[in-house]
Amino acid sequence: MTLIKTENLTKIYSDGKVQVEALKSVNLEIEAGEFVVVAGPSGSGKTTLLNLIGGLDKPTDGKVYLEGVDISLLKRDEMADFRLRKIGFIFQAYNLIPVLTAFENVELPLILLGISESERRKRVMEVLNLLEIGELADKKPNEMSGGQQQRVAVARAIVTNPSIVLADEPTAHLDSKTGAMLIDLMQEMNRKRGITFVICSHDPQVIQKAGRLIKLRDGTIEDDKKFW
Amino acid sequence: MIFKLAWRNIWRNKRRTLIVVVSIVVSVSVLLLIDTLSMGMMKQMLDNQINLHIAHIQIHKRGFNDDKTLKNYIPDSEKIEEVLRQIDEIKFYSRRVISYGLINSAFNSSGVIIVGVEPEREKNITIISRSIVEGKYIGEDRGIILGKKLAQKLNVEIGDKVVLMVSDLNGNVSSDVFRVIGLYESPSSEFDKVYVYIPIESAQQLLGLGDKVIEFALILKDQNFINSVKDKIARAIGNSYEVLSYDDISPLIRIGIEMYKELIWIYYLIFGIAVGFGVVNIMLMSVFERVREFGVLKAIGMKNKKIFALILLESFMIGVVGTIIGLVIGLVLYLPLSKTGVDLGIFAESLAWFGSGRIIYPVLTEFTLSLLIFTMPFISLIGAIYPAIKSIKFEPVEALKHI
Ligand SMILES: Nc1ncnc2c1ncn2[C@@H]1O[C@H](COP(=O)(O)OP(=O)(O)OP(=O)(O)O)[C@@H](O)[C@H]1O
Ligand SMILES: [Mg+2]
Numbered sequence: 001m002t003l004i005k006t007e008n009l010t011k012i013y014s015d016g017k018v019q020v021e022a023l024k025s026v027n028l029e030i031e032a033g034e035f036v037v038v039a040g041p042s043g044s045g046k047t048t049l050l051n052l053i054g055g056l057d058k059p060t061d062g063k064v065y066l067e068g069v070d071i072s073l074l075k076r077d078e079m080a081d082f083r084l085r086k087i088g089f090i091f092q093a094y095n096l097i098p099v100l101t102a103f104e105n106v107e108l109p110l111i112l113l114g115i116s117e118s119e120r121r122k123r124v125m126e127v128l129n130l131l132e133i134g135e136l137a138d139k140k141p142n143e144m145s146g147g148q149q150q151r152v153a154v155a156r157a158i159v160t161n162p163s164i165v166l167a168d169e170p171t172a173h174l175d176s177k178t179g180a181m182l183i184d185l186m187q188e189m190n191r192k193r194g195i196t197f198v199i200c201s202h203d204p205q206v207i208q209k210a211g212r213l214i215k216l217r218d219g220t221i222e223d224d225k226k227f228w
Numbered sequence: 229m230i231f232k233l234a235w236r237n238i239w240r241n242k243r244r245t246l247i248v249v250v251s252i253v254v255s256v257s258v259l260l261l262i263d264t265l266s267m268g269m270m271k272q273m274l275d276n277q278i279n280l281h282i283a284h285i286q287i288h289k290r291g292f293n294d295d296k297t298l299k300n301y302i303p304d305s306e307k308i309e310e311v312l313r314q315i316d317e318i319k320f321y322s323r324r325v326i327s328y329g330l331i332n333s334a335f336n337s338s339g340v341i342i343v344g345v346e347p348e349r350e351k352n353i354t355i356i357s358r359s360i361v362e363g364k365y366i367g368e369d370r371g372i373i374l375g376k377k378l379a380q381k382l383n384v385e386i387g388d389k390v391v392l393m394v395s396d397l398n399g400n401v402s403s404d405v406f407r408v409i410g411l412y413e414s415p416s417s418e419f420d421k422v423y424v425y426i427p428i429e430s431a432q433q434l435l436g437l438g439d440k441v442i443e444f445a446l447i448l449k450d451q452n453f454i455n456s457v458k459d460k461i462a463r464a465i466g467n468s469y470e471v472l473s474y475d476d477i478s479p480l481i482r483i484g485i486e487m488y489k490e491l492i493w494i495y496y497l498i499f500g501i502a503v504g505f506g507v508v509n510i511m512l513m514s515v516f517e518r519v520r521e522f523g524v525l526k527a528i529g530m531k532n533k534k535i536f537a538l539i540l541l542e543s544f545m546i547g548v549v550g551t552i553i554g555l556v557i558g559l560v561l562y563l564p565l566s567k568t569g570v571d572l573g574i575f576a577e578s579l580a581w582f583g584s585g586r587i588i589y590p591v592l593t594e595f596t597l598s599l600l601i602f603t604m605p606f607i608s609l610i611g612a613i614y615p616a617i618k619s620i621k622f623e624p625v626e627a628l629k630h631i
Contacts, residue, residue: 107229
């Protein structure tokens with residue numbers, strides 16, 4: 001099943017005089033269950049692509065379909081709802097709400113979904129244990145290491161059982177060992193739960209784990225290889 | 229959860245939040261004291277007007293209020309007394325003779341209002357009998373009591389003689405000698421300069437009134453009965469009399485009190501604006517510091533209206549916390565003061581002029597209390613609207629670029 005489809009996806013940033021064509025008519029299809037790494041040099045358009053797929057930004061031209069839905073037709077609140085149910089985000093850093101504990105950070109999307117407290121408790125602990133960070137439950141972000149914070153971010157991204165997790169350079173701020181562990185973890189979630197991952201990265205450790213590697217350069221797809 | 233989030237957020241920058249909380253605490257407690265003192269002062273002004281002379285209800289011959297001359301005397305006071313005795317809500321009543329006149333001492337003279345009263349009955353109507361500061365209350369024939377201020381002006385003391393000069397019922401000049409037997413001091417210095425008291429029989433004789441009286445003054449069991457009792461009496465005694473409440477007689481007091489109540493709003497406005505600016509300020513700072521966080525929340529799928537509500541809630545909580553502490557402090561100060569009163573000695577002169585007395589007992593009304601409860605939380609809400617709009621103005625991508 002095609003989960004993500006882009007059609008002539010184009011993004012042009014313009015600040016007055018200068019125009020930057022960050023994405024140039026990108027056509028892409030990603031099947032459910034894939035483990036995709038989008039690589040490419042800095043400025044090649046990775047973040048732009050991810051933001052457009054996640055509906056955080058609007059394309060200048062072209063379309064994004066998620067599960068067959070043209071997301072440009074969704075209103076702002078509908079898009080928020082769509083993200084809540086279908087998409088998990090993991091950013092480079094500062095993913096977590098500093099005043100909330102690890103548990104509460106992971107719980108937050110479930111609260112927004114209106115899930116009952118007992119059910120929330122069950123699901124949050126299940127995910128935290130799955131990621132082997134159950135003992136961090138009551139810790140605030142500033143009491144955790146960068147790697148631990150990113151694990152909590154993964155937990156928050158998958159706790160709602162989304163179809164897609166979009167991760168933008170999730171290992172950029174981690175040392176290589178922690179980075180490797182995080183990417184292994186994401187792959188495990190991909191296998192165990194069938195969640196589709198789209199990860200932007202130029203980290204070789206991440207690229208090496210890709211199930212499919214898409215190389216971007218100057219806003220176009222330079223190479224697209226599927227390994228498994 | 230949104231409560232937990234909001235509550236923790238407001239304590240992220242403790243010092244900043246505390247500054248606003250303290251400003252609210254100070255505002256609420258100061259407003260509580262100002263407002264209750266003003267209320268107390270107004271109530272005392274009104275009570276003093278009632279207790280000093282006017283009483284709750286007065287009865288006169290029709291036309292007296294417009295033309296306060298002796299010819300408007302009450303011809304058949306027995307009939308009125310009969311009616312008054314049958315009305316349960318009336319606690320006390322007293323008959324009076326009132327006339328303008330001139331008082332002369334060996335040194336000076338002054339225009340006065342001469343009040344002839346039934347000494348024992350009048351004790352229940354006004355506070356004059358309890359306001360004697362020198363000598364004694366009236367009772368004996370040809371004894372007169374004056375305000376201390378007037379006595380000073382006339383340069384007379386207890387035991388001195390004064391002459392009252394009036395124009396009697398027939399329009400002839402009449403005068404008589406009285407002995408000063410007591411001096412009083414009421415809360416109103418203006419009153420003290422004008423009103424002098426003699427026994428009713430002496431007044432009737434001086435004025436050639438025979439056994440006629442000029443007015444009845446009534447005190448009811450409860451002020452709330454005033455209008456109904458007024459109507460009841462008016463119906464019973466007919467059209468040739470006028471029955472007036474203190475409000476009919478002295479509407480200026482009520483108007484003054486209403487004006488004063490409006491002036492109190494200015495205090496609320498000033499404190500409200502000050503607190504409002506503080507709230508806008510800290511909420512804006514707090515929003516700008518958290519731009520990235522809002523980006524994350526939006527990426528997770530939180531809707532703008534939830535984020536908007538979060539900011540309002542944070543500000544509202546600050547308002548509520550400040551208000552609760554402010555009310556507690558204000559009440560702790562207010563409760564003992566409402567028993568002992570506040571001696572505004574430094575303003576004694578002007579307070580005496582207003583007729584409230586120098587010791588003010590603050591009065592906390594339900595209205596003031598609810599005003600105090602709602603003002604600051606409301607202002608905190610209003611003050612957070614602009615910051616809250618700011619918080620949702622950022623597109624998620626822009627917000628996420630903020631660190
Ligand atoms: N808001 C913006 N305004 C103007 N230009 C922008 C904006 N965002 C991105 N760009 C430009 O668009 C191009 C693609 O940017 P993008 O952030 O997608 O690259 P990237 O592949 O994620 O780079 P990096 O590896 O550095 O994160 C770059 O040239 C960048 O300068
Ligand atoms: Mg990027």
